[in-house]
Amino acid sequence: MAFGIKLYVWGDRACFTRPEMKVERVSYDVITPSAARGILDAIHWKPAIRWHVNRIHVLKPIRFESIRRNEVGGKLSAASVAKAMSAGSTAGLPNYVDEDRQQRAATILRDVAYVIEAHFELTAKAGPDDSVGKHLDIFNRRARKGQCFQMPCLGVREFPGHFKLLEEGEALPSSHGSLKGSRDLGWMLHDIDFEYGATPRFFRATMNDGVIDVPAWSSEEVKA
């Protein structure tokens, strides 16, 4: 893939929440393709392009830690906001954090580093001005300078992700020895299909010597 990119991302903490344990959060062992796409989106995205993650290299040993945090239990309902807007008054609308506490535990990853291999395709929204080369150049320039539209994060906003572009031909950082061999990571979230009622789609993730091959979005292996 001539227009593929490689991005080195790392951070102190990460939480790629499993959907079945998202209340008392437990992270997947490694970054999910949708989280990787989110990092790329944070650096450069336009409606004209769509990122596809091809491969994920896991560089550091998989280490967990648990923490507890105070969060809220409820959310503002769209209906009551609409009502407040039409009534021109915010009475009864506020949600007081200290009256709606929920303590939640999370089992998160410590000290992670990945290399994301990805490419993008032009979407139906691409106009005559859009070309693959143009967007690739924009991405490379921005990533090289460390520019981003919002701080990329490792799963959740609280855990920022740092990034560095790996230039073409540049050697990959080596994987930790403990990741050697083949490991079944179970059914993992590939991405959410937003066009069909936000349906989650899963794939069977396996890691071989620290490398996870991500099947294409449209392939057979990705199930909704």
Added chain:
Amino acid sequence: MILQALHGYYQRLLERGEPGLSPFGYSPEKISYAILLAPDGRLVDVSSIRDHSGKKPVPRLLNVPQPEKRTVGIKPNFLWDKTSYVLGVSATSKRADKEHEAFKALHLQILAGTDDPALKALLAFLSIWNPERFKAPPFNEEMRDANLVFRLDGEAMYLHERPAAQLARARLLAGAGNEGSATGECLVTGEHLPLARLHPPIKGVNGAQSSGASIVSFNLESFGSYGKSQGENAPISEQAAFAYTTVLNHLLRRGEHNRQRIQVGDATVVFWAEAADADEAATAESLLGDMLNAPPDDSQEAGRVREALEKASKGRPLRDIDPKLHDETRMYVLGLAPNASRISIRFWQTGTLGDLAQRLAQHEADMRIEPVPWKTAPAARRLVLATVPNREGAMPKMDDAFNNLAGELMRAILSGGLYPQSLLANTLMRIRSDGNLSGMRAALCKGILARQRRLGINTNDEEVPVSLDKQSLNPAYRLGRLFAVLENVQRSALGNQVNATIRDRYYGAASATPASVFPMLLRNTQNHLGKLRKDKVGWAVTLERDIREIVEGLGERFPRSLRIEDQGRFAIGYYHQSQARFNKGDDANDSTPETDVADQGALA
């Protein structure tokens, strides 16, 4: 992976025919009585099926169709229930008549057109039953609100066990599935199946609600995503949800015969093995159980643990101990803790039995301190107990432990990673506030520092000594030793009846800010030595020589403050030096090994 592993374990246990494990759609419930029916629906008798072997009769566990999740609604169970539903009588329920109506309606609807004589008998019974009849024998007041099942007179099988009943039950489940629940990709099995909206409750996690709590639940609106409700947030099939909760409830069952469940702090830990046959699995599980929660005495199990850890640390296969033990047996360890009607995963570790044994051996080696304050390897549970307040005259309480600490400590032991950062600070704080430097606490300090060094953190420090190291030039370690000798001098001069020894009064300050305390302590020691010289010249000379020898190895001046790691070394030095006087034999004839040993006894 956790749910997948549990699902796999369930399948293995089911194939193996594990007693007490229910097939899909059934669950073990406490049943007290069986109603005997004549084929025409007449009531023949009510027999107690409780277990009478104990002092008090206790209900028997029977595999019955899974109960409905009841909160406020009236939802009858299929072919069994409590008396308010089955018979319409209750001591507590004020709407027993409505509940009985619902029970009747459900069975009339599902069992309509059945050919099975027993089920027909039940229908006949329901149509002629009148709650008034409960007042006469064979009924008695004790039966109120107990759970009942049915049996046709002259047959051994209960009604809910009959093939026709199971068929009807399957129809009922399929019908319920078609109504509300969506289908989708199951996260556990990867197959397209009807999805569970609510998962069965998990019972037996200490501190959680007795009615059960959930691992997968979305009980508040902020927990959902993408506008999805309940189980749609986490697509898991009905069947997989049943499998993982059933096997987890099985692992969590209380009872002395369950060796797969231990409690560490607030975390309830279960573990299981993936082995070729039941025997091998049981052997592996019992060894891991003993290693995780070693008995603190000289029992046979303790000996086996010692042997296993020795073998593991030398890289020898475990097969040498027992031919049923295989190094390659895959082990799963899961730590659960309750949190507001939910269950959170504290830690999750998989690995081969050999790996886990090796890590436990490593843990033992890191913690090893001499003189050894325990008989068997320091199990996590006892280490956690060393971090809680030791009040006078009271046993340390597990409830006092910091919530997350136990889980993090277990994770470190099982994964071979760093011990939790807060452990050292917490231990030192406890030493200072209790004034009790037990062997277990010294070992904790030593273990944390030794492991940091082994894993390449703080490598500029010298190695942490296992036993008294007179050559060590580490100032913190030397100061710890010096403090122990000064305490010994005071004790020798004034006897054991001192109200507050220098340890009681100055330990905290001496270990944190030596420069502010030691000059004063050394001055006072001269007074003690002066007194001692009058009574026991030889002993005074020995102690003075000890002090000189230690001080000579110290730098120009006392350090102003010690880092937290150095405070750990201080504690280790103190422990080594204060224990050394017990080993000297003749020299120590003046100081009797009193309080220290008693303290350790409580903890070791």
